[in-house]
Amino acid sequence: MMKKILIIVLFLTVFHSSVFASASVAVFQAAFIRDNDLWVKVDEKEERITNGDLIRYPKWSQDGYWIAYLKGKKETDETFFSGDLWLYNLRMKKHFKVKTNVSKNFAWSPKGNKLTFLVNGVLYLFNPDPSSLYLATPITTNVENVSWFPDGKRLLISSRKSAELHSDIILSEVVFVKDKPKIKHIYTIPIGEDEYYVSTSGFKWSTDKKWISFLLIPTASLSADSNTLCLFSFNGRIFKKVDEMLNDENWFRWSPWKNELGYIGGSGREAQKNKQLRTVFVSGLRKDILTPKGYVDRDFYWKNNHTFVVSRSKESELVDIDKRPLPSLNKISSTQVSLITFPLKKEGDFAAQIVHNHLFWIRTDRRSATILVSRLDHVAEKAWISNLTIPSWYYEKWHWDEVFDLYSG
16 A cells, blocks of 8 residues: 555656646747848757748747738838748748838737827827728827837827927827727927927836836937936926936836836947946836946846946947957856856857746857857856847947847747
8 A cells, every 4th residue: 555655646746847848948939030031940949931032120929820910011121120021820831911101119018919000290109900801990199109018908109299390299198988099198299499309219117117218309310319218207296307228118228026117328429439238227227337438338238126238349440340349248247257158259149038937138259149048057158049140330329120130029
């Protein structure tokens, strides 16, 4: 009898361990661009989705079954910021054309599979469901930018009060009542006669959903050198211009568990000069600079409330391209800084992100790029995706979201 009990206990222990181990094995999937075509990688299997096209800005739906992307015209240029919006369904293995002349700031809802996009300032909502006949619904006009609320049911939009150069910028909430959009004014940002703000970036919510961070963007020539990072309390009581930085939404991120915003601040279009990782607390709006003198930070990602993974290099003037230093990844906490990747001299590591306790990043020598992966607790790099198309770049600032999106659902 005792022998049978031991056998049963042993069996249950082994079974539980095997189930736990299998459940803990994460399956990673990415949409990426290679030779200008859209590819998908699920774990270790790659599949080419388009053939002979010019594709950019792949973006996963919340459930991981759809990819939205822009298709450009190969005879014009490989750099474009608007194009034909298409969807690809991984289950049906079918493509669906949504709309032409769509700007790159299209976005999936964080809850469900609805998609918003802009065409010449007209805001559309699209639901990729056969019952909708795959038709996009116009919501409102004269929209500068749009983001979903965290609940996935409402939208936050920015618009200009008038066509005048020094027009105020209005923040509004779009609520759907019985599928009909209702627009509610939230806040008017006053624009002075000596200011040239014409738009905003998308919006990002703090951990407690009470604060919003975004960029005020001036006219194009000024935006290349400086944009203004802002904080806004959603009760409308506090609006604060925080700092100057480049126009990159990946360069400001909220802490995952507290109301602290990390960002790469510093004016000037050169990414290899005057760019520091900084933080600001909404309580008291105290700012800290985490980059030592003589260095610049190029990308960053929160590991937890106290630790960052940062793409850091020595600061440099705009010297000959082969003499410009490229970054490696560093782990930064309140107590120490440690180097965690070791690229070759003419290679650099960018765009770190953490998914399911794994660290992903992009290594490039400016001519080719590879996506690497490692367990987070012990960095031992492994090439995961090779021959990634090099995105557009400007003064050493690469736009990796043009060519890569890692599903994190």
